[in-house]
Amino acid sequence: MxxxxxxxxxxxxxxxxxxxxxFWLTLLLVPIALALGPIVGQALEDDEATRVVVLDRSGGTARAAIVDRFEFEEDRYRLSALSRYVRRHGLEQADPQAPWAQHDRWYTAADVAAFRAQGGMDAAIAALDAVKPEETSSFEAPEPQYEFPAAPETLVAASDDELDARVDTLLDSEGDEEVATVVMIGRDYPADPTIRLWSNEQPATSFVTVLQDVLTGDLRQRLLTGRGLSPQEAQAIQSAAPAIAVTTPPPGGGAREALLIRSIVPLALAYILMMSLMLSGSWMLQGxxxxxxxxxxxxxxxxxxxxxxxxxKLLGALAVGFSMILVWVGCAAVVAFATHGAIADMIRPALAPLTSPGIILAMIYFFVAGYVAISILFVAIGALADSMSEAQGYLMPILLGILLPITFLIQAIVMGQTGIMVQVLTWVPLWTPFAVLARLGAGIEMWEIVGSGVLLAGFVWLEIVFLGRLFRASLLSQGQKPGLKQLFERFRATPQ
Amino acid sequence: MPVLEVERLTKRFGEVLAVDDLSFAVRRGEIFGFLGGNGAGKTTTLRMVLDIIRPSSGRIAVFGNAPDKRNTAAIGFLPEERGLYGHMSAIDTIVYFARLKGMAAAEGRSHGLELLARFDLADRATAKISDMSKGMAQKVQLATALVNRPQLLMLDEPFSGLDPVNQGLLEDEILRASERGAAVIFSTHVMQHAERLCDRLLLLRKGHKRFEGTIDEARATLPARIAAIAPRSIAAVAGVAHAEPVEDLGAGWHEWTITLAPDTEVGEVLERCTTGGVPLRRFEERRASLHDVFVSLVGTAEVQP
Incomplete structure (x- = not known):
């Protein structure tokens, strides 16, 4: 040789x-698409608050109760997000007594009240900025989900007959005045507890649940005071709730979350293997x-x-595949470096599997062996086909056979399943590289890695022997369409 | 030691006997013609010499070694079916093949440019093959076979598809290679090239050797014929096997086509005519051409003038 x-x-x-x-289009398009993805996603994301008009014709306090409750829920959500940020970066020393430094419970009304009393989000961020290291990204508070503008005069002044038409006009308005939902509390509330809701789309379940919860509380309060209880007693009954103590792993440490994050690099490798194989394989086939x-x-x-x-040819295909991966990984590294805040925070736990030399070796081995195992099929098809259309005829069933199960496999790994399909795919050499790479993050037994690796090596050796014979025998038989019998003869044949 | 030695070579493809018990040898500086019709086994034999396919039986020695112990640095080959990478330039193509034959890139490039200049393609050295005419691409391919100054040059139907000017250029290259001591084998079924170039030739029919030797020896396999104008008495001269009258010229004179008896020299018959008093107005020897020999040994269906 x-x-x-x-x-x-x-x-x-x-x-x-x-x-x-x-080649260059693909090389550049993939990072560009990956970079544009989040930007486009952000652009398409509906981050504007949903405007809800509450028309309270009962003249009571129902509207104020609804608005208060939504503001409370928003503050609890922001407090919870702030708590996760503090825990992720270990910034509790900024104010150990603050609610956001307590991670062991489901925040109550008292916690939210304390948070507000201490100056709310602005004060919390100021306290955290004072202690956080420079390279730690700042906390970005989630935007409020709902906004409650005052009911417009046209709606307030509308008669019952005019109401539907004026609500429709309001819902059809666009721009800053756009309203998504109108809630009307009738004149006879609470005697008539019917609440009307207009919306230009299906209202969110969470919105309806909170709305129902507030008005149910109000109705019950009235019923309890109507039966002789003092408002304080009625309120005490209403607000009786268990204190829920919460124990969770730190951000990125939860079983499902941790599995997903640890699987990012191995899954990405499995995807990259698949993509670069398909691309370099088809280019090589063309050659x-x-x-x-x-x-x-x-x-x-x-x-x-x-x-x-x-x-x-195999080595050339491997070099093409590796150069594509180098460029893509290089682009990812540049992005991670440039945005060393948020993305680096996410990547750090994702890189945890790479701290083990054994895992790194396994990744490299299965990647290279997988590349050779599949590329050699492209080489053999290239030796059989006289034209690209003929090559496609051989290629399609092989690609479907390889790629379809891998799609299911990756979904199964993401969902944390290690059932019979994942096991089978781990031990069938054509799928082994994808299965083992995808499972490396979620955890795979050492004996499975070694066993499937040995099997894969044996399979590649057999491929080289038999497909090598097919390659040699097919090279000069131009214009001859081999039937199954001839194909088997070429597999069997020693050089002739 | 012959550059190439083939002994009792046989190749079967299933039931088809492509090469049948073939033996020959080619020496340094010799131009060896490999003649035969389509399917005679010429390409199959050359492929076995190059170890592209393996023989069913028999022995091949290239520079004294089995063909699988390749000495690509000393071999040049121009296949019958020609093609190059369309996106590569002429000079890059030549350098690529030079390097596959073990040459240094710089040496391959300088000799490649020299060859392109000789083939009147110096100004197209960096042009892509896909931008060249078929004739130009064929000359580039010839350069890929010659770039390593091979000691064994094998050309499979090298003249097919070439215009007369390029056929002349190829003949020059074959002679040049032979003059520097290379053994040249070329297969053809065009007799003119073989007649002009070959020191020795081998005639194949359906894989079997029908003749091996020089052109003169080939011609000698067919009896000589004489065109004569003489009276009828010439038919009785000793050594004349058959006298065929072609035309009656009047006054007792005839034009004859005379076939000599085996082992009879033309000069002997002329002498006997003179001494025997047979008057002659014309006496012209017509030796068998290579075309006649080919037709006689291989068959009319396989010949191309």
């Missing part, structure tokens, strides 16, 4: 692919078909052995 010839073929293959416009259709093979085979040609 002449290594210099193999390297020459590999270099030529690489150069040919690198000269293709599609092989060109060699056949341009009648180049005999000239080449007069200089090098078929095996050298095959290994050179």
């Amino acid at each position: 002449n290594r210099a010839s193999i390297m020459l073929v590999a270099r030529r293959e690489f150069r040919q692919i690198a000269a293709m416009k599609s 092989s078909v060109e060699e056949r259709s341009n009648k180049l093979l005999e000239s080449l085979l007069a200089c090098i052995r078929p095996e050298e040609l095959m290994y050179g």
Whole structure:
């Protein structure tokens, strides 16, 4: 075996692919798409508060109760988010007594009241900024979900007959005056507890639940005081609630969350393996078909052995795949460095699997072996086909057979399942690289890694022997469409 | 030691006997013609010499070694079916093949440029193959076969598809290679090239050797014929096997086509005519052409003038 010839073929293959416009487009489009994804997502994200008009014709305190309750829920949510941020960065020393430094309970009305009394979000952020290290990103408080503007005069003054039409006009208005929902409390409330709700879309369940909760409380308060209880007693009954003590792992430490975060790098590797294989494989196939259709093979085979040609092609494909990965990972690293705040925070736990040299070795091994195992199929198809359309005929069933189960596999890993399908895919060599790579983050037994790795090595060796024979035997049989019998003969054949 | 030695070579493809018990040898500086019709086994034999396919039986020695112990640095090959990478430039293509044959890139480039200049393609050295005409691309491919100054140059149907000017250029290159000591084998079914170039030739029919030797020896396999204008008495001269009258010229004179008896020299018959008093107005020897030999040994269906 002449290594210099193999390297020459590999270099030529690489150069040919690198000269293709599609190679550069793909190389650049993937990072651009990944970068644009969050930007577009953010642009499409509806981060404006939903405007709700509450028309209280009963003249009571129902509107104020509804608005108070929604503001309370918003503050509890923001307090909870702030608590997670403080815990993630260990900033409790900013104010150990503040509610956001207590992570062990479901925040109550008293906690929210204390938070507000201490100056709310602005005071909390000021306290945290004073102690947080410079490289730690600042906390970004979630925007309020609902806004309650005063009911417009046209609606307040509307008669019962005019009401529906004026609500429709209001819901149809656009711009700053846009209103998504109108809630009307009738004149006879609470004698008639019917509440009307207009909305230009299906209202969120959480909104209706809170609305119902507030008005149910109000009705019960009235019923209890109507039965002779003092307002304080009635309120005490109403606000009786268990104190829920909460024990959770730190951010990124929960079982499901941790599994997902630890699986980011291995899953990304499995995806990248799949993408780069498909791309470099089809480019390599194009090159092989060109060699056949341009009648180049005999000239080449007069200089090098078929095996050298095959290994050179494999090496070239591997180099193309690795260069794509290098560029993509490089782009990701630049992004992570440039935004060393939020993304770096997310990436740090995701890189946890890479702290083990064994896992790094396993990743490299399964990635390379997977690349060779699948690329060799492309090489063999290239030796069989005289045209791209003929190659597609061989390729489609093989690609479907490889890719469909992998799609299900990755979904299963993300959902934390390790059922029979995941096990089977781990032990079938064509799917082994994807299955093991995807499972490395979620946890896979050492014996499974070693066993499936050995099986994969054996499979690659068999592929090299048998597909090598097919490659050699098919190279010069141009124009002959092999039937199944001829294919088997070529697998069996020693060089002839 | 012959550059190439083939002994009792046989190749079967299933039931088809492509090469049948073939033996020959080619020496340094020799131009060896490999003649035969389509399917005679020429390409199969060359592929076995290059170890692209393996023989069913028999022995091949290239520079004294089995063909699987490749000496690509010393071999140049131009296949019958030609093609190159369309996106590569002429000079890059030549350098690529030079390097596959073990040459240094710089040496491959300088000799490649020299060859392109000789082939009148110096100004197209950096042009892409896909932008070249078919004839230009064929010359680039010839350069890929010659770039390593091979000691064994094998050309499979090298003249097919070439215009007369390029056929002349190829003939020059074959002669040049032979003059520097290379053994040249080329297969063809065009007799003119073989007649002009070959020191020795081998005639194949359905994989079997029908003749091996020089052109003169090939011609000698067919009896010589004489075109004569003489009276009827010439038919009785000793050594004349058959005298066929072609035309009656009047006054006792006839034009004859005379076939000589085996082992009879033309000069002997002329002498007997003179001494025997047979008057002659014309006496012209017509030796068998290579075309005649080919038709006789291989068959009319396989020949191309």
